[in-house]
Amino acid sequence: MEERYDPARIEPEAQAFWTEQRSFEVEEGAEGDKYYCLSMFPYPSGRLHMGHVRNYTIGDVIARFMRMQGRNVVQPMGWDAFGLPAENAAMQNAVPPAKWTRDNIAYMRNQLKSLGFAIDWRRELATCDPEYYRWNQWLFLRMLEKGIAYKKTGVVNWDPVDKTVLANEQVIEGRGWRTGALVEKREIPMYYLRITQYTEELLAALDSLPGWPERVKLMQANWIGKSIGVNFGFPYEIDGQKHLLRVFTTRADTIMGVTFVAIAPEHPLAQRLARDQPHVAAFIEECRKGGVTEAEIALAEKKGVPTGFTVTHPLTREPVHVWVGNYVLMAYGEGAVMGVPGHDERDFEFAKKYRLPIRAVIDVNGQTYSSDAWQPWYAEYGTLANSGKYDGLDYQQAVRAIAADLTTLGLGGKQTVWRLRDWGISRQRYWGCPIPIVHCEKCGDVPVPDEQLPVLLPEDLVPDGSGSPLAKTPSFYETQCPKCGAPARRETDTMDTFVDSSWYFMRYASFDNHEAMVDERANYWMPVDQYVGGIEHAILHLLYSRFWTRVMRDFGMVGVAEPFMNLLTQGMVLNEIYFRKDEAGRLTYFNPADVEVQRDEHGKPVRATLLADGQPVETGGIGTMSKSKNNGVDPTTLVKEYGADTARLFMMFMVPPEDTLLWSDESVQGAFRFLKKLWKMVFDHVSEGPAQALVTVALDGPQRELRHLAHETLVKVSDDISRRRKFNTAIAAVMEFMNALGKFDDATPTGRAVRQEALELVVLMLAPIVPHIAHTLWHALGRETAIVDERWPQPDPDAISRDTLEIVVQVNGKLRSRINVPAGADDETVKQAALADANVQRFVLDKPVRKVIVVKDKLVNVVV
């Protein structure tokens, strides 16, 4: 064994061993229950970033740990290879997105390999490969046949200068990112997937996912947004025809407080009224300004115009004025809302602004209502007042009575509505999966026949930022109608990349099947046992995948409905930001690696200077690693300098996986130091020659104590990794044990045997986290097997059991003493021992003891 820890030498050796042994190439039905460990596949943006390293390290630790538990573990990897950044890069460098993407994949694959992840690389896939995306097209056509996919218009961001559709990301403060032109909303035809058909199931099934974080389930539930309320119509007449202006409300109890109705600018009635009212038309036109995001609409100033048109209140028969409001969303409910300014804050603001009447109709504990200023209690539930025959009813009674009356009148009734909208998948972009439709003048929209799939995406185009290149490439869009053979135009929209990521985890199982999308192997591996990925995917990607899997289940293609049994959402990787400002106010950012921090005698940072010139730099706080802030750390540099194991150990030790991780060079060095210490400890031990076999009956006190600690540590580490997923405390426990082991200087043959066992346990416990050094040290300790094939050790109950326990004694809840009692002593014995303690007596003095609380094996509290 070498004396010096040299990761650059041992890591490639370990990796070569795993590759030669095909350690991670797994087959269905091999020994042990299957375990599918999946990390969200990366977008091939160029280089791996630290977020990737963290994500895949977490997944890898779990995969290797489960493998040591004897499970048949698969951990695949692939590339979410379609998307906008490839088009941007293409525009910048005049390189086709396909080449850019494939080059990136090649580079990033090598980066991943240098980190030693236990991946079955045979299963690798890229979503831009026709062998993959053909199945997007194939399933889309099946959905079209079943009516799950359909066509309707949708609203998009429109850049009037570039004459192109913009992604939300490309709209900066209401303007197109390249042109600076004010963005408009525009309606275009698009394909949708009927996810709303599955709302009830997607919501209810969240309860069947105990392995998901509560907050993610809550976010999904809120996103799906089930509300039970009342849908009813305000009758009106226009152009000699009778209509109902339908609204939905969860507060039907406030119906007698309606003083206006607000409708969305896109509402058919608004469009109709605009025909003869120029100011309404002008307002609707004005509402087209700005982007389409919900946040933007919600933050915009609430504006409206009166139409002069009235509808009839369904219960009072009084006329109610109709307004067009920019805050009413056409996509939710009926695109119209009843205005109850007395009990809804948004309506209140709106009424104040336009001097509309405000009526209080709910009595909340007799509090005095004033229409001068909004009070939060106005929106609370209470008893109805000023509501005629409904006076005195509570919320539930009122809703029941009002809904019944509306039903009798034929004007409405109870209804369940969902916030979730159908999933629009059409994108007016090049670098995505073509939608397999042909538009024929005679036959309409014709699906591409299965035998013509895949519709291949040409790979040699370079976008220029003004519209999709596909729409400018006749060799792509010129085709014949599959039905009548006449010249026809191919659909040039591509699919949302969320489509690609909604089922890739099933394709890994059937990666080499060219005849079918998935096969029975998917049923062996699915569902994913552990999914690891960023919290930013908590809603969309996970919800779409849950939907898509259900569609495939309903088509009889897979047996499961829920794709991911356990979910771990890892936090982001942040770093410090340093900059200087020049006279012109321009900011120059400096990489934290080039900055030195000076500290006072307490270790508190006082100032930061640039290493290059020794001059001060300003601190810009903490932010995600990004090119623009120049605060990224390159994984490859890190691996070159310290090795993959140090990178992995650092990531896992700093914080729990779900927390944000603040980068720290000092802590990286700390992780490296720990591995050096471990190496040296094994080196010193094995330099004395092989240890004899351990005979546990003949141990002295310190030897027994060390064994006790070793096996207690094993219990804690096992629990931390398998149940709690708290790798940081698992590592801390090993460190704590190593500190004790460092002080254990027993050189007798028995002492050396105890140390041998301790070191083997340490190496086994660390093997999932730092697999390379574990691989080498296992051999150094005289073991001939490969540690990657070893089983997780079992704690020895004899080593763990104890004769006496230390119990904490409090007086009035404050720690005053500690006492030793025999293990398993009854409460009365413990109580008497506590009261007899000198320190306790000092605090009790002559005060009467009111109560003594004994918490078994832990604590006594004497209350005086």
Added chain:
RNA sequence: GCGAAAGUGGCGGAACUGGUAGACGCGCCGGCCUUAGGAGCCGGUGGGGUAACCCGUGAGAGUUCGAGUCUCUCCUUUCGCACCA
């Protein structure tokens, strides 16, 4: 604006089911060693106090024998909001 979460030493964090606040690591201080290193080893390190002790988990209230943990209000930060992935 709506939805979700998080605030603990100089720093990252620990405290798992309401029961010892600060494990472990970093930084800092002191010492040792030496081939003077971005090396290693030993000790100390929340604040106040000579000490006994007292005070301390974003702010304020509450429940409890006991609150970092539970409840309410407020403040701050982070994530998501449907065309970024």
